[in-house]
Amino acid sequence: MTTADPLAPAVAGSAWDRLRGFAPPSRFLPVITTFALLVGMFGAGAVRYPGFSDPQVVLNLFIDNSFLIVLAVGMTFVILTGGIDLSVGSVVALSTVVAARTMEAGWPPLVSCVLVILIGCTLGLLMGLAIHYFDVQPFIATLAGLFFARGLCFLLAGRPLPIHNKSFSGFAEASISLPGGYYTTWAVVIALLIVAVAAFVLHRTLVGRTVYAIGGNETSALLMGLPVARVKVGVYVVSGLCSALAGLLFSLYMLSGYSLHAVGMELDAIAAVVIGGTLLTGGRGFVVGSVLGVLVLGTIQTFISFDGTLSSWWTKIAIGVLLLAFVVVQRLVVRRQP
Amino acid sequence: MPETLTPERQEATASHAGAGPAARLAARLSGSTLVWPVLALAALVVVNLVVHPDFLSVRVQDGDLYGNVIDILRNAAPVLLIGLGMTLVIATRGIDLSVGAVAAIAGAVACVSITGSSHESALSTAVVASSLALATCIALGLWNGFLVAVLGIQPIIATLVLMTAGRGIAMLITGGQITLVHNTHFDFLSSGFVLALPFAILLALALFAITGLLARRTALGMLIEAVGINPEASRLAGVRARTILWTVYAFSGLCAGLAGLMISANTSAADANNNGLWIELDAILAVVIGGTSLAGGRFSLVGTLVGALFIQTLKTTINVIGIPSEMNYLFKAIAVVAVCLLQSPKARALLTVRRRARVGTKAVAA
Amino acid sequence: MTQMDTESPAVARGTSDPVIEMRGISIAFGGVPALDDVDLRLFPGEVHALMGENGAGKSTMIKALTGVYSIDSGTVVLDGEEQQFSSPAASQAAGISTVYQExxxxxxxxxxxxxxxxxxxxxxxxxxxxxxxxxxxxxxxxxxxxxxxxxxxxxxxxxxxxxxxxxxxxxxDARVLILDEPTSSLDADEVEMLFSVMRTLRDHGVAIVFVSHFLDQVFEISDRMTVLRNGRLVGEVLTEETTQLEVVRMMIGHELAALERLESASGAGVDRSARPVLKALGLGRKGSLEATDLDVYEGEVVGIAGLLGSGRTELARLLFGADTADHGSLQVEDDRSHLRSPRHAIQRKLAFSSENRRAEGVIEDLTLADNMLLALQARRGWMRPIPAAMRTRLVRQYIEALDIRPPDPNALMRNLSGGNQQKVLLARWLITEPQVLILDEPTRGIDIGAKAQIQQLVADLAQQGVAVVFISAELEEVLRLSDRVVVMRDREKVAERLNDDLTVADVLEIIAGSARQEEPSDA
Structure with missing residues (x-):
């Protein structure tokens, strides 16, 4: 790429001016847009439908989407490096099946959870190794992961397996009372904790900054001596871990394990990340944006359920339109940059 | 099928014009990327033969052919069709995730059009409905092409838009119902026989032949490859890259539409949720198994044909052996991994010699 | 830079043991040797210039030292101990810090x-x-x-x-600092600032490897030089004991004679009273080129000189419509319509070979023949494939005429050397029978033989009446070939001279402008 002005004079002044007037907003602009969209949707909902402005609606948004939030966090890591992970929906399903199967066999829930997490990480590790060391494209490697995990599900259980374990279902049904008569669940707390940890890792650690560096320019990152190999494999492990955790949260939500759970959920996760302002080419985006993206998706559904007259397919169409809008806007933003 | 459709074949024919057919075949095989997919397909057939020695037998009933092989051919038709479009899209460095949704829309448009017609069972109704559906699909393909070629959006995300919204649109068209149609002419698309063979596979093979001729007898194939390998260099050499992108995405839409019609003719119904579900993944798989790299550039239509047959044979094999049909996901995963590792230069090098540059091709280029 | 006690540079330089010694380094890529038995010694407290033409192996040598490439044969000795750097991180850990060219x-x-x-x-x-x-x-x-x-x-x-x-x-806190073309986009003040930092580091005992194609800079800052040519070691010299002319001779070698055989184009046959085939009036684009006028006549070679970023490449791209101009007009013969795209330019019999051969020229995974015929095929459209007989004839004709190796039409483009790739790209354009041929750095990074052939070709084409716009960073080359020279500076045309008795020194003076640079030198 030829740059516009390699010999631009007056470095100091212009750099300062550009920084002052331009840089910070441009980095945060997509996230701010998503947030504004969310607020706008809530505003519109509150005006149109009675009861929409109830804070519990917001809390329910988190309760109903806790697993998707966790999934989107993992996906953000992968997409920031310029990769993609199609396997997450299948890994969620596999996690519910493994959890249900092992608890049915009388395993203590904690041990089940550890096993689920181990499986998720292992699958992620294998995909990451294939992608980094054998140059298999992320799309294809994780497509294999998608088929593999879904196949394992059917191998373990062809029918829905209800989870009867007392302590597990007790934990699922326990609600946390908040002042003002509102409540939330432990799943939400766990999801938000994961978001916080992810944000810390991405922004405050070398591993996190390397994630961004790989998305910016992988060769440069390598020549700068950053731990590229470890991190590139690592993001798929993180995504596998998040899928497993999301699977556990989904088990809490559904109280069952089923091989047809979470079909197509990888698309929701990708859509949430994109709507949250993360560039699919990598290097730009925030975990918080992805959370907002999930909430936008959830709000669309809330809208439709409040309305009652809108048919369910409008959800899909609305998500498609939003995706389009964000992608086109991002494209224009990227084009303007040097 | 026509004999000279792939570049490998053309080259081999050119350089061994004088040699005998056996030598030519040997030379072709040794240099061809088709060896592995063909061997894999052959291995599957052998497994079937071991389990059921009469696997390959074909019987004649009412003048039409029946048997496992015929079933495989018929059922492979939709994946093959979509795979053809997908091959060209992938050759331009793109991908079309929306084909499954487009197939569902095709079924929805056709079925709603048929049920809305005053002569539900007439031939003309079926033709009009199918044409309408195909026109819609070409328009959807052009939309994808617009996003990719004009707005310059990454293909994977550009087509993700329609993949997400498409099923919603299909449901919008059918009103969320599974629309049943009663039109034998429409059903013919899937279950009809022509010259003792299923119409579906004949249609798919015809399109395959036309695509092959267009790609290799005109300059279309070479220009597609040029755009896929180096878009900027192609632009500077005066190639109409945009037109080519529009063309391949529209073609992919058309292929998806045809496949969608077959799928919905198979059940005489439009099911917006399940028609063509995950067929985009099968089609991509067929292309990759056939040896066309997802990185764009050189493509092999014959490879895609073999890939589509492989996937369908795999499904059938699993049934024949008596494994639950859901297991085919596992086997597909294994097939993908095997093919990718065989095609990965690094994995091959690991088996033979030490690697050269540690940083990989990007650094060498710089 | 919190380094220890200051050693006197005179003591440090050359008298102590080398901090790094590379011996007999050989590296080949796909069978083509990039480095053949090359040595390099680095002493603490010296600036060591690594010299050579494009493609001589400087960058490969550096990447061998920093663990980017693995070495086929030879040893790297650090402080008397043999080392094997397996990655850039490993060499960094050993105290080698690198600023790469890109x-x-x-x-x-x-x-x-x-x-x-x-x-x-x-x-x-x-x-x-x-x-x-x-x-x-x-x-x-x-x-x-x-x-x-x-x-x-x-x-x-x-x-x-x-x-x-x-x-x-x-x-x-490095002991070895490698700077690969660090000054290519810096202005004079910034270069001076960099040099003062380099001197400070050197005085603290750091060994510095300096690669630059600016001879003046090399002679100003370096203490010792190693000269490479075509992947081989030519020699190691002390800067104070040599001259610029001597170093250039080492870099180019006896092959200099091969280039000189080409007779300087006279320009006698150019008729400037006729209508120019290409006429740019106030052509420009915001942020890349100020409004520029340019006339090119039939059978004329117009050389464009200027530094990297002076606007020379930008001008070429605007002339061809590779970028769209936002002001000015371009007239090709009688046609004044705006060039909307390269395709449009090609229809008007323009041709453009980009400086970036790899990214903007070569289609690596297609065959030599397909690459050669691409522009013609694109002009015909995909419906009208080039007939097989014509295809064979054209490809054979140009393989022979340009002496392309290997002479195999089905060879994959990626397997050709840079010089042969460049010839195929030239053939791609010659096949379209252009009236105006715009060549941006057609001889960069290719071996000397191919370079002479391409220069000869340009001269021959002009004889046949083709108008050529010739851009090169090498002033000698521009002067040897051109009938007229246009000098660019700061994204603007600053001079236009007939090439009567123009010398490199004259052009350098114009490029350097008033007091912007040190005094011009003629090598």
């Missing part, structure tokens, strides 16, 4: 992150951004760069990015 930084991170990642200050388990920005600001200030360390690197111009890359390199 700015190897990450545009979406901040300036400070780019400088300090890998050895970032930490606090309570996380990166301490405050301390990081402080540290970065301090080292930037030492280099006289005023940039906010917290700003995103990609938001700054290339020159600033290059300075940041240098700042990262010198900031490490």
């Amino acid at each position: 700015i190897n930084l990450v545009p979406n991170l901040t300036v400070a992150e780019n400088m300090l990642l890998g050895r970032e200050p930490r606090r309570r388990g996380g990166i301490d951004f405050k301390a990081m920005n402080r540290q970065a600001a301090a080292s930037l200030e030492r280099l006289g760069i005023s940039v906010d360390p917290a700003s995103e690197l990609g938001s700054h111009p290339i020159a600033v990015q290059q300075l940041v890359a240098i700042a990262r390199g010198v900031d490490v």
Whole structure:
């Protein structure tokens, strides 16, 4: 790429001016847009439908989407490096099946959870190794992961397996009372904790900054001596871990394990990340944006359920339109940059 | 099928014009990327033969052919069709995730059009409905092409838009119902026989032949490859890259539409949720198994044909052996991994010699 | 740079043991040798220039030292111990700090992150951004760069990015500092600033490898040079004991004679009273080229001289419609319509060979024949494939005429050497029978034989009546071929001269402008 002005004079002044007037907003602009969209949707909902402005609606948004939030966090890591992970929906399903199967066999829930997490990480590790060391494209490697995990599900259980374990279902049904008569669940707390940890890792650690560096320019990152190999494999492990955790949260939500759970959920996760302002080419985006993206998706559904007259397919169409809008806007933003 | 459709074949024919057919075949095989997919397909057939020695037998009933092989051919038709479009899209460095949704829309448009017609069972109704559906699909393909070629959006995300919204649109068209149609002419698309063979596979093979001729007898194939390998260099050499992108995405839409019609003719119904579900993944798989790299550039239509047959044979094999049909996901995963590792230069090098540059091709280029 | 006691440079230079010794290094890529039995010694407290033409093996040598490439044969000895660097990180850990030719930084991170990642200050388990920005600001200030360390690197111009890359390199407590073409986009003041930092580091005992194609700079800063040619070692000399002419001779070698055989184009046959075939009036584009006028006549070679970033490439791209002009007009023969696209330009019998052969010329995975016929085929459209007989004839004709190796139409383009790739690209355009041929750096990075052939070809084409716009960083080449020379500076045309008795010194003077640079030298 030829740059516009390699010999631009007056470095100091212009750099300062550009920084002052331009840089910070441009980095945060997509996230701010998503947030504004969310607020706008809530505003519109509150005006149109009675009861929409109830804070519990917001809390329910988190309760109903806790697993998707966790999934989107993992996906953000992968997409920031310029990769993609199609396997997450299948890994969620596999996690519910493994959890249900092992608890049915009388395993203590904690041990089940550890096993689920181990499986998720292992699958992620294998995909990451294939992608980094054998140059298999992320799309294809994780497509294999998608088929593999879904196949394992059917191998373990062809029918829905209800989870009867007392302590597990007790934990699922326990609600946390908040002042003002509102409540939330432990799943939400766990999801938000994961978001916080992810944000810390991405922004405050070398591993996190390397994630961004790989998305910016992988060769440069390598020549700068950053731990590229470890991190590139690592993001798929993180995504596998998040899928497993999301699977556990989904088990809490559904109280069952089923091989047809979470079909197509990888698309929701990708859509949430994109709507949250993360560039699919990598290097730009925030975990918080992805959370907002999930909430936008959830709000669309809330809208439709409040309305009652809108048919369910409008959800899909609305998500498609939003995706389009964000992608086109991002494209224009990227084009303007040097 | 026509004999000279792939570049490998053309080259081999050119350089061994004088040699005998056996030598030519040997030379072709040794240099061809088709060896592995063909061997894999052959291995599957052998497994079937071991389990059921009469696997390959074909019987004649009412003048039409029946048997496992015929079933495989018929059922492979939709994946093959979509795979053809997908091959060209992938050759331009793109991908079309929306084909499954487009197939569902095709079924929805056709079925709603048929049920809305005053002569539900007439031939003309079926033709009009199918044409309408195909026109819609070409328009959807052009939309994808617009996003990719004009707005310059990454293909994977550009087509993700329609993949997400498409099923919603299909449901919008059918009103969320599974629309049943009663039109034998429409059903013919899937279950009809022509010259003792299923119409579906004949249609798919015809399109395959036309695509092959267009790609290799005109300059279309070479220009597609040029755009896929180096878009900027192609632009500077005066190639109409945009037109080519529009063309391949529209073609992919058309292929998806045809496949969608077959799928919905198979059940005489439009099911917006399940028609063509995950067929985009099968089609991509067929292309990759056939040896066309997802990185764009050189493509092999014959490879895609073999890939589509492989996937369908795999499904059938699993049934024949008596494994639950859901297991085919596992086997597909294994097939993908095997093919990718065989095609990965690094994995091959690991088996033979030490690697050269540690940083990989990007650094060498710089 | 918190280094220990200051040794006297005179003592340090050459008298102590080398900190690094590379012996008999050989590397081949796909069977083609890039380095053949090359030695390099680096002493503490010296600036060592690595010299050679494009493609001589300088960058390969550096990447061999820093663990980017693995070495086929030969040894790297660090402090008397043999080393095998398996990765850039490993060589960094051994105290070798590198600033690569391509700015190897990450545009979406901040300036400070780019400088300090890998050895970032930490606090309570996380990166301490405050301390990081402080540290970065301090080292930037030492280099006289005023940039906010917290700003995103990609938001700054290339020159600033290059300075940041240098700042990262010198900031490490390195014993060996490698600078590969660090000054290519710096202005004179910035170069001076860099040199003073280099001198300070040298006086602290750091061994510095300096690669630059600016001979003046090399002679100003270096103590010792190693000269490479075509992947082989020519010799090691002390800077004070040699001259620029001698070094150029070492770099180019006896093959200089081959180039000189080409007779200087006379331009006698050019008729400038006729209508120009290509006429640009006030052609320009915001941010890349000021309004520029240019006439090109039939059978004329117009040379364009200027430094990297002077607007020479930008002008070529606008002439061809590769970028769209936002003001001015372009007239091809009688047609004044705007060039909307390269395709449009080709229809008007223009042809353009980009300076970036790899990214904008070659289609690597297609065959030689397909590459050669691409432009013609694109003009015919996909419906009308080139008939097989014509295809064979054209390809054979041009393989022979341009002496392309291997002479196999089905050879994959990626397997050809740079010079042969360039010839195929030239053939691609010649097949379209252009009236105006715009060549941007057609001889860069190719071997000397191919270079002479291409120069001869350009002269022959002009004889046949083709108008040629010839761009090259090598002034000698421009002067040898051109009938007329246009000089570019700061994205503007600053001079236009008939090439009667123009010398390199004259052109250099124009390029350097008034008092911007040191006195021009003629090598």
